[in-house]
Amino acid sequence: MILNKKNLTPLLESMAAGRDVFVPARVDGVAKFALFGEGVECAFDLVNTTMPPKDLLFPQTQKMYHFDVDANGNYRIREYDESREQVVFGIRPCDMRSIVCLDEVFLTKGFVDEFYANAREKLLTVCIGCASAAETCFCESMGVDPQAAPNADIMLQDCGEVYRVLAQTPKGEAEVANWAAFVEEGDAEPVACELSLAVDMDGVVDKLEGLYDHPIWENLSIKCLNCGTCTYVCPTCHCFDISQDMRRKDGVRFRCWDSCMFSEYTMMAGGHNPRPEKLERVRNRFMHKLNFFERRYGMSLCVGCGRCVEKCPVALDITRLIDDIGACDVVPVAQAE
């Protein structure tokens, strides 16, 4: 089945009836996933949006519950559920991989995060493959195929003039069944996407175990500003902080994105901070991306989207770190055993 690119807008218009469809767009100069509608210009030419699509599942601020005290002095709580049917259309394979990571975090290992689960349940993902890459893209090195996203409900492989439509899940099949007016039978060959940036992940995960006290971290962290840019533009970073805004007798408990780059992140009530300096914070972030997550979930928490490489104010570059780790002659712990 193929979808002519000319039919994208009519298709989106038909899809947007009755649910929220998010498309990559430049809104007030910021490239992000925006609600399709009047005044929103789809930007399928963007390889990557500046802001990742994670806020569709995990908003920067998410109201959790409202609490108050009744006349008898008893606390009452009422949960918010703001999830609704959503479609993300034009998400890239790297961001689709990030949803795999988020699913692991929020849905597995005995914990199900209801807010995430509700939103995830109601999200239809339409992934568009990449025919070209940005200079910062290195998804292939992280095991992502720029023209494939197995976990997408619908995969649109870029074949130049047309997309090759693959319904990959029952949800996707049901959706595509409604697309008859816009698609046609046929097949096309996906355009091969050439990436200019590649890293060698071979042995990196294992090597990192022996590198905890290596000067590499000092050299890397020393130029970090400890701002939260990398974590907020990262499609897989998922740390949050729970807080509340209160009035006299009621309040709202919410969670909002937090960043392990902030000193306050690990600050304990008693004043002790187990990660007091940049060194510990930067090390933690990259260890989490490249090792801890791998050990817990069997996959890397970096999907190679290149957003942090692009946006870091001091060009602190994860690909260089990976290269440097590769160049370190440390015996990986796994082999030593």
Next chain:
Amino acid sequence: MSRIGVFLCYCGSNIAGTVDVEAVAEMARSLPEVVYVETNKYTCSDPGQEGVKNAIIEKGIDRVVVGACSPRMHEPTWRKLLADTPVNPYMLEVANLREQCSWVHKDREVATAKAIDLVKMAVAKVARLQPLHSIEIPVHKKALVIGGGIAGMQTALDIADAGFQVTIVERETSLGGKMVMLDKTFPTMDCSACICTPKMSEVGNHPNITVKSYSEVENVSGYIGNFEVTIREKAKFIDYNLCTGCGACETKCPAKVTNAFEQGMSQRTAIYKMFPQAVPAKPVIDAEHCLKLTTGKCGVCSKVCPTGAINYEDEDKLTTETYGAVVFATGYKLIDWKPLYPEYGGGKYEDVITGLQFERLVNASGPTEGHVLRPSDRTEPKSVVIIKCVGSRDPNKGKAYCSRACCMYSAKHAHQYLDKVPDGKCYVFYMDVRTPGKGYDEFYMNTLHDGAQYIRGRVSKIYKEGDKLICKGEDTLTSSQVTVSADMVVLETAMVPADGIDELAAKFTVGRDADSWLVEAHAKLRPVETNTAGIYLAGTCQGPKDIPDSVCQAGAAASKVIGLLNKDALQSNPQISRVNETLCQGDGACVNICPYGAISIVEKQFRENSRKVVRPVAQVNPGLCQGCGACTVTCRAGAMDLLGYTNESIMREVDALCQW
């Protein structure tokens, strides 16, 4: 969780007439952390207060909100009440339900709604307050008076007579100040020396007064009750313990120096007393002009001194003592008119003199032994022009203010001249004649009777024709040009603060106005206090004054000092700034903004991340801080906070109004 008690007052019908106090109480019961609400007809009455006390005990209340009249009225009452209870007196907030609510609104519903908001804000604030404690500041029962003129001497005598130790620091070699230079004093025409020199010897001999002449304040630290002052006593080169003041040295000294006391109109020796009746009555050596000290040759004084008191090796001495109170009596000087008034010759005419020079000319012990002789040729001037307001009331050239004493002393000068030169002519150019004071206008009228000719207008130019000084001016009453040919011109110049006042006042963080006069704490109600607690003002350092006013203020300053020194200790105001040293980065923005010099930056050692770190942090001196809170706003990190009005408490008050 705190336990807040809310006490709402009807104030008879003053509040209850407009505000539904019971409705406010009902709402207050629903506020967080409020455990008890009580209404009362008169909370401030004895039974009302008793009720508050009982409730505090019975209900285990730890913070109190009173909804009643203005805190400006009864906050001290409530604090006093709480002092007798387990509740800290500063765990109190007063909601102003009367002056700012019931008395200014008529609609009961609207006023009640506002009262509810005010109580909410008070509850929100009180929940965030912390107990505060005054500290006792000991008072050193000793006063320092800076300046030994008439104001300083009077202050010192009054304090000393009350039984307290006083030190006078005088930068000249003798007490006496400006008054002792004067010939006679208006309006009674007492001989100035005759009333001033007895004061000087009284001071010099008083058992409670230490005179440090030829001395200046070097350094100050501390605060009310505890000013640590370092005084530099300049080298006198004479051992005052040995010197008898016989004066043999002065008669033999070969060096000749312009005599400043005689306003430059005579000469003195290098070893000298300022004037014969000087106190201390002992000479000093003027190191700048002494031949022995400058060239190494001479030493005559040492040879003639019968007691061997001369010591050429003498050095400046620094002594530090603690004083409970400080009085500024630093006086004035005359404005340097020469650069300001080139049209009056700018100093190139010897016979254009100042009022102070005239005082010395008519003084029997002055350079002319009391004969009015003009400086240039020592002849008797037959025609004298007196010009008032030279440098005063002249914002374009000098000072905008009126120097206050000149009207009277110019009348005195005219009178004295006409008295000594009966056939002389005296013209007084004036802008206004201001004579408010007992016997002052009568004195002025007598001068007119004496024949002084008053011309209303400024002199625009003085130039020399032969040996005459031609004064051109305008008589603004007749709108005519006036030209007076004079033998001598007396300029009644403006008073300005004494030299060095800016540096000295800065050491004590005493405020100065734009003209550098020291600023009183309140122009009407605290005229002799400064904004720095424990520092007082006497005499002309605060602004131009005549002698009676100076003496008057000296007495007032002394009574303030006596009141302070009578106490053994002071209770500090605990609502002052506090530094959170963890947050403070020591950049010193707060130091800049503090009007009291209460904040300093000190290096301190901390343990941070298991490391010892030495870094600068701000430190607040609780004796100096008055609790204005200006520093808190400059502190971006919020390291500086004002106890009693903390950032947190104000923010929650705002939130309470908006969201509760």
Next chain:
Amino acid sequence: MTAQDTIRARARELLESGEVASFVGWEAGRFANQTTPLIISDPADADKLVFNEYCVNTLAKYVRDLVPRGKVGLVVRGCDSRGIVRLIVDQVIKREDVYLIGVGCPGVIDRKSGEPLKKCTECRHNNPVICDEMAGDEVAKDAPADRFAEVREVELMAQPERSRYFESIYAKCIRCYACRDVCPCCTCRECFVDARRENWVGKQNNVAENRFYGLTRVMHIGDRCIECGECERVCPMDLPLMKLNRKVIQDLNDLFGEFESSMSLDEGPEPLITYDLADREEFM
């Protein structure tokens, strides 16, 4: 010898002699015409240092973290040097904590567009205001663009339009605090946004909280801003932050006399921590 050669040679000498414990400059990044800050302590690394027209980062802020390890050598252009002045005046470091190698800066070029960076077209001081030695000569520069032009543009908008304009800015802010973390004026040991007790700024990301942060940031740095423009450059959302900083700077200039912060070590207090009896009175 090019400035880059001098910098490399001097950095090596300074590190070898032990005069400095670390040296801050730039090195080449992974991509074409990309540079990234470089901090070295080994003289052997001196040849990694580069100096070219793509050195976008202002370096002063690094000194704060490096000073505890010993004296810091640093390459300074106008902006870097004013940042150093700022840190010294704010008592974060002492003058003797740094050794400054000055370079004249003709302006930096954006590697993607090939155009001069906005912050550089507005720059008024491209040569260092303090340094211990110069690598090369001072550099002349084209007359800077009117730095208040964008402020006046906003001022000309009608009130509701201005309100919407800034709300849209605050709606975009993600509060990553890169603007704060890069700023040499932002040296608080704990930023007010982290003060839990006062709770100045709530944790929610919304227009109101972001406005609180944005306005307070400007009030906190306005009279000390060195106009390096780094806040604007680093903002991942491309928010025009200098429009806020410059508004305050423009008003300070208009109201209290010409003033440029951090131009020398002995300048008087900043306009907001001093006053003049003759200040304009508009609150009577």
Next chain:
Amino acid sequence: MSVVETNEAAAQVPENWEPKIIAFCCHWCTYTGADLAGLNRMNYPANVRVLRIPCSGRMNPQYVIEALNKGCDGVLVCGCHPGDCHYVTGNYFARRRMMIFKRLLEYEGLEPDRFQVRWISGAEAGKFRDTVMSVVEQVRALGPLNLTREIPYFELPAVPDGEEAFDAVPEEVVPEEVSA
């Protein structure tokens, strides 16, 4: 909710809307003047709530942002006349700071009348009354503040049909299964 929507929502003046104005008054002058207005039984609108601070120099601009963010429609800051500050210089600093801050707020689109600063002495009860009256009228004319505030976030969660509006607080939440 988008910015534009919020602005438009706020632009509709609710029925019985009354402007809410907070006045930060220095203890020594304006607060005293306000008390004097009471003693003289002057009458002025009740929309202004006074928050007492020791000195206008204590006035942190952040309080103004908080007040505007959290629900006030106008903010008034009052202190002693320059030269009369109880703490000598507090209001000189405040004057500079507030001049800059007021311009900044207006630059960001706040109507000038919503943030005002006035010097009112302890004797100027009449000036206090007149200031309050004029500020209230000016803010009333402007209507509710049309800045986006946090208030929408206090909207209660929607209640699904037929369900109990409130859950009780769960006794204790025990994760079903925790695997490593």
